[in-house]
Amino acid sequence: MLELKNISKAFNHQPVLQDINVTIADHQTLAIVGPSGAGKTTLLRIIAGLTPADGGEFIWQGQPTTPQRLRKDGVIGVVFQGFELFPNMTVLKNITLAPTLQGVPEAEAQKRAQDLLVQLDLPDQAEAYPFSLSGGQKQRIAIARALALNPQILLYDEPTSALDPNLRHSVAKLVNRFKADGMTQVVVTHDMDFAQEVADTTFTVSKLGGDAQ
Numbered sequence: 001m002l003e004l005k006n007i008s009k010a011f012n013h014q015p016v017l018q019d020i021n022v023t024i025a026d027h028q029t030l031a032i033v034g035p036s037g038a039g040k041t042t043l044l045r046i047i048a049g050l051t052p053a054d055g056g057e058f059i060w061q062g063q064p065t066t067p068q069r070l071r072k073d074g075v076i077g078v079v080f081q082g083f084e085l086f087p088n089m090t091v092l093k094n095i096t097l098a099p100t101l102q103g104v105p106e107a108e109a110q111k112r113a114q115d116l117l118v119q120l121d122l123p124d125q126a127e128a129y130p131f132s133l134s135g136g137q138k139q140r141i142a143i144a145r146a147l148a149l150n151p152q153i154l155l156y157d158e159p160t161s162a163l164d165p166n167l168r169h170s171v172a173k174l175v176n177r178f179k180a181d182g183m184t185q186v187v188v189t190h191d192m193d194f195a196q197e198v199a200d201t202t203f204t205v206s207k208l209g210g211d212a213q
């Protein structure tokens, strides 16, 4: 369980998040929803250790921690909204790069990547480059890349927004399949139908400080 207590964040003295208290329960899916500009992505980036909070506490399995430490320890994996695959690398290399940089032997990283590709229904794409893949395939590669580091919490930023609307249900099925396998997941989304399909708990971020300038 990861607890966030009194998390706050401002950009240019404009408060975006104030006193956010939310618990990410083990083996469940938390949906973070709220209006555009409310700070959903900012909250996800704070949890991922990509944006520092201005204040607040993080408690992981009962112990105080920081998101930067969780990220360093491989607790958290992130699937970015635009997938952010490396365009000059094959699918296989996209998935094995981070584990090999962390010292996992190449052969072992490749074996895990191949297993993930099978699991995600992309067994024949290992040597393909991202440009040749559909949006749905790119997303599954981005998920495989995040899973390659064996995270305990998987975060997704707007997983349906870059996809054809009719893929929404297949993404929801995937998220629910991971949950059945015991994964803890956090999904930032503005898509309430999607949130309803996947979430055990929904956390609404309210808009502070008016519209972005």
Ligand SMILES: Nc1ncnc2c1ncn2[C@@H]1O[C@H](COP(=O)(O)OP(=O)(O)OP(=O)(O)O)[C@@H](O)[C@H]1O
Binding pocket: 011, 012, 016, 034, 035, 036, 037, 038, 039, 040, 041, 042, 043, 190, 211, 212, 213
């Ligand atoms: N790096 C930054 N520098 C300055 N302002 C930022 C930065 N990142 C986000 N903001 C501002 O913080 C506010 C919240 O942005 P954020 O992207 O977290 O909202 P969101 O709820 O995810 O919105 P959307 O649903 O439109 O993606 C916005 O006003 C945005 O302009």
